Amino acid sequence: MATAAAPTGSARNGAGPEWGGFEENIQGGGSAVIDMENMDDTSGSSFEDMGELHQRLREEEVDADAAAAEEEDGEFLGMKGFKGQLSRQVADQMWQAGKRQASRAFSLYANIDILRPYFDVEPAQVRSRLLESMIPIKMVNFPQKIAGELYGPLMLVFTLVAILLHGMKTSDTIIREGTLMGTAIGTCFGYWLGVSSFIYFLAYLCNAQITMLQMLALLGYGLFGHCIVLFITYNIHLHALFYLFWLLVGGLSTLRMVAVLVSRTVGPTQRLLLCGTLAALHMLFLLYLHFAYHKVVEGILDTLEGPNIPPIQRVPRDIPVVLPAARLSSTVLNATAKAVAVTLQAH
Amino acid sequence: MAEAVESPGDPGTASPRPLMRDLKAVGKKFMHVLYPRKSNTLLRDWDLWGPLILCVTLALMLQRGSADSEKDGGPQFAEVFVIVWFGAVTITLNSKLLGGNISFFQSLCVLGYCILPLTVAMLICRLVLLAEPGPVNFMVRLFVVIVMFAWSIVASTAFLADSQPPNRKALAVYPVFLFYFVISWMILTFTPQ
Numbered sequence: 001m002a003t004a005a006a007p008t009g010s011a012r013n014g015a016g017p018e019w020g021g022f023e024e025n026i027q028g029g030g031s032a033v034i035d036m037e038n039m040d041d042t043s044g045s046s047f048e049d050m051g052e053l054h055q056r057l058r059e060e061e062v063d064a065d066a067a068a069a070e071e072e073d074g075e076f077l078g079m080k081g082f083k084g085q086l087s088r089q090v091a092d093q094m095w096q097a098g099k100r101q102a103s104r105a106f107s108l109y110a111n112i113d114i115l116r117p118y119f120d121v122e123p124a125q126v127r128s129r130l131l132e133s134m135i136p137i138k139m140v141n142f143p144q145k146i147a148g149e150l151y152g153p154l155m156l157v158f159t160l161v162a163i164l165l166h167g168m169k170t171s172d173t174i175i176r177e178g179t180l181m182g183t184a185i186g187t188c189f190g191y192w193l194g195v196s197s198f199i200y201f202l203a204y205l206c207n208a209q210i211t212m213l214q215m216l217a218l219l220g221y222g223l224f225g226h227c228i229v230l231f232i233t234y235n236i237h238l239h240a241l242f243y244l245f246w247l248l249v250g251g252l253s254t255l256r257m258v259a260v261l262v263s264r265t266v267g268p269t270q271r272l273l274l275c276g277t278l279a280a281l282h283m284l285f286l287l288y289l290h291f292a293y294h295k296v297v298e299g300i301l302d303t304l305e306g307p308n309i310p311p312i313q314r315v316p317r318d319i320p321v322v323l324p325a326a327r328l329s330s331t332v333l334n335a336t337a338k339a340v341a342v343t344l345q346a347h
Numbered sequence: 348m349a350e351a352v353e354s355p356g357d358p359g360t361a362s363p364r365p366l367m368r369d370l371k372a373v374g375k376k377f378m379h380v381l382y383p384r385k386s387n388t389l390l391r392d393w394d395l396w397g398p399l400i401l402c403v404t405l406a407l408m409l410q411r412g413s414a415d416s417e418k419d420g421g422p423q424f425a426e427v428f429v430i431v432w433f434g435a436v437t438i439t440l441n442s443k444l445l446g447g448n449i450s451f452f453q454s455l456c457v458l459g460y461c462i463l464p465l466t467v468a469m470l471i472c473r474l475v476l477l478a479e480p481g482p483v484n485f486m487v488r489l490f491v492v493i494v495m496f497a498w499s500i501v502a503s504t505a506f507l508a509d510s511q512p513p514n515r516k517a518l519a520v521y522p523v524f525l526f527y528f529v530i531s532w533m534i535l536t537f538t539p540q
Binding site: 112115116118119120121122123126151154155158159161162165166181182 | 426430440441443444445446514515517518521522525528529532
């Protein structure tokens, strides 16, 4: 089908080299996001046949019209016809130049080959890096190695999204003006990208030797601890257990990241600033994820409307709400808690 | 091909034969998904009609009534649509970046068609929800969704695994697992108000 299109294209204002030029710009077969050559490897679908037929008929009509218009201009308008032709040729050349530039830009930015080296990993490597992200290394005298890959961090962020969804559903989190999925994705990606950028900025101020890619990878692998803690504590709802895991597992992954950053920074103030910020943000994020997606009682929005309701109520959940029968008792529990809080507030 | 040509300015007289041919092709692919074998049909003759039909069906069934928009935390039509298509695009990009030699649309086609078992699970859950609610109800739905989830993963792995370098199959299959897990979770936790 590509060969069928090319002669038709070349019949129309020398658009032949255009098609060839586009294909030249693709470096290596199939490296752009959408492979233009593979788009045509369909077979046996009638809608593509009809589409191509219509396209060909339309192009023939356009050619016929263009030829007729040119003939008319040439015959009846003399000089004006010539100027018309000139302007048309100039417009055509500008269009071709613009199209060539656009296709070059497209194949440059949509070329996912830029990201290919960061996904060049083996499963064994990913596994070992996941385990190493929980083991702080004490050697801080010379820079520790950070693997610059994006597969592991990206998969960990998506896993965190899935775990958050699981947690939000089991706790009946009610999100207004938004969706569960959107909130989960926004939170996780926002944390990963936002905090990485912020710490990279601080690292730039503190003269630390770390690149943006390494920071993304480091923080991404640090989310492994978060995934473990949240996965366990969303299923076993004991607050003491959560605090224990928060300190242990969260602390270990934070210590690992801190050790790596310390090994790459010179000067006590800079080290303190950088590592203190990262540790605080990392630990607080885990705390936030556990409590914020617990069960925010609807009173949070009633606060804006009614004066008598206390601002935020975090109701500790001790009853898993998976079974519908249990939902009734937990709503009763929460309603009681709310009533108690209101009475206490009133005094 | 000759019988499919009608005059271009005459939309009302489209011959029914290409439509039947397309529907038969879609139906054949559904069968390939339900009984997954190592075959090239889904990859060779890819089309996106099947995934579109399945996605729309799933999104329509997952909608809650708009009567209680106050407590509406369930997925809306657009949300399901976006999750399915952007999830499929992400998995495709990931498998291409890992060195797979599958084309963009072929991968979308396979992932879309392998939602069929989960759509069937949604239908069954809807029927089961018509009975009285209780722990048995939940257990039945859980069992059905788990079985269909496993079926989806097996089906998509049978088609996608060959396109990856042999030592990286696990890396390409894990996001597929997450994708179908999210869809299964949406199906399992759906309760009509």
